[in-house]
Amino acid sequence: MKGIVFPGQRSLELAEFPDPSPGPGEVVIRMMASGMCGSDLHQYRSESPPQCIAGHEPAGIVQEVGAGVNPRLARVGDRVTVHHYGGCTVCDQCRSGWYQLCREGTVRYGADAHGSHAPYMTVPAVTLVRLPESMSYETGAALGCGTGTAWGALRRLGDLAGSDLLVSGQGPVGLSATMIASTLGARVIAVDVQDGRLQMARDLGAAEVINPREVPVEAAVRDVTGGIGVSHVLETSGVPHAATDVLACLATWGRACFVGLGGRPFEVDVTALLRTQATIMTSWTLSISDLIRCVDFADRHDLPVGRLFTDRWQLDQADAAYASFDQQRSGKGVFLF
Structure with a gap:
């Protein structure tokens, strides 16, 4: 598969990566929408950004489930967004839902590990939040970070x-x-x-x-x-x-x-x-518990989150997408798959 990587100084590449497979406790998500977030621009503009697949606003369908995943967390076919941080899962911060404050160190997907600007993404099953059937994947992506923040x-x-x-x-x-x-x-x-x-x-x-x-x-x-x-x-x-x-x-x-x-x-x-x-x-984004509440609130109140998106792109339009987003004159951009 191809994924977006930022070499540095407002450039990007569509690099080739092997299709992922889940390890124990992990799932593979088939991406349906990957939002473009303002913090992505910091990496895009950086002289030495992390060399992994970019993007941290994923929404998609659970494609494959690894060994040991509790079916209450994930089943094949689930529609999901992702709380895009990994932690130890056992410290007091992780157990309260704040994986980004993990006392053992945090993994930020799209910065420290492969992110969502690709057709597939591997994440721990504990980071998933299910989306209502009535909610679009675009909305789910935005709730995962920008709107969730x-x-x-x-x-x-x-x-x-x-x-x-x-x-x-x-x-x-x-x-x-x-x-x-x-x-x-x-x-x-x-x-x-x-x-x-x-x-x-x-x-x-x-x-x-x-x-x-x-x-x-x-x-x-x-x-x-x-x-x-x-x-x-x-x-x-x-x-x-x-x-x-x-x-x-x-x-x-x-x-x-x-x-x-x-x-x-x-x-x-x-x-x-x-x-x-x-x-x-x-405030640094939100806990996974609050992401669950945010998804529920958006659904119950029929929030017009989709109106935030002014630009929709395909992955092979990545250069134009980020050049446009870099101007910060419009709303939100999203890659659709």
């Missing part, structure tokens, strides 16, 4: 019903947060420098949109909230000045969560925040 961060922020939530950055994660939070009853204020993405945010439930190129973010937020500021902030862009802007928008007792992977640090003025009783936190 938004879900995990919103869970960290707490009860959002009736609150004002500022979502900074309206890429796939930010748009997912806008969609989910508005469904949960929050008034979402969406921030982005791309008008097209702001329109998508409105379409997905944002009550207000702000373009920082046109108006200062803090002034606009204070105007919308009667001078109080927002009770909750989710920063997804990873841009340092955006992080500074959103912290200035917090109301007293406000809570801010950061998920953006910009790779550049920013300073927090503790003195300015001291008397606000602010809570600042981070």
Whole structure:
């Protein structure tokens, strides 16, 4: 089979790999959809990315089951997405569903081991989450990371019903947060420098949109909230000045969560925040338990996750797919098989 590998510096190859077979406790998934995530771009742009099959938003059908797999975890023909981390499965973090926090070391599929940008993928059966029959494979792929990351961060922020939530950055994660939070009853204020993405945010439930190129973010937020500021902030862009802007928008007792992977640090003025009783936190994707809840929520509320996808590609279009995604001017891309 052929799989996408990033040699480095915005280049990629369709390299040849043997068709996989499952070891004990593993399954082989026949890929139906493999989402393109913003964190894939960090590897695509890197000078020395990992040399394995890229992609970590898989959704597909269980093709083959290895020895010792409990049928309650996986059967041939199951429709699944994947919690794309491997851990020891026995430490306290793994047993609570946080394989990415494994105390013995974490395997990230698509970075430390072969990922989903190929026709087949091998993963431990314990990482699988079944998809409802009514759910598309595209949606299942997005829930596995991009939309799931938004879900995990919103869970960290707490009860959002009736609150004002500022979502900074309206890429796939930010748009997912806008969609989910508005469904949960929050008034979402969406921030982005791309008008097209702001329109998508409105379409997905944002009550207000702000373009920082046109108006200062803090002034606009204070105007919308009667001078109080927002009770909750989710920063997804990873841009340092955006992080500074959103912290200035917090109301007293406000809570801010950061998920953006910009790779550049920013300073927090503790003195300015001291008397606000602010809570600042981070969120790294979500646990497998929360992925199960996220899939169920998306299904029960018929979330329009598919509207995040603006580009659909075949594997042999990989060069064009990543060149387009690298511009970060549209929504989400996905490889279909």
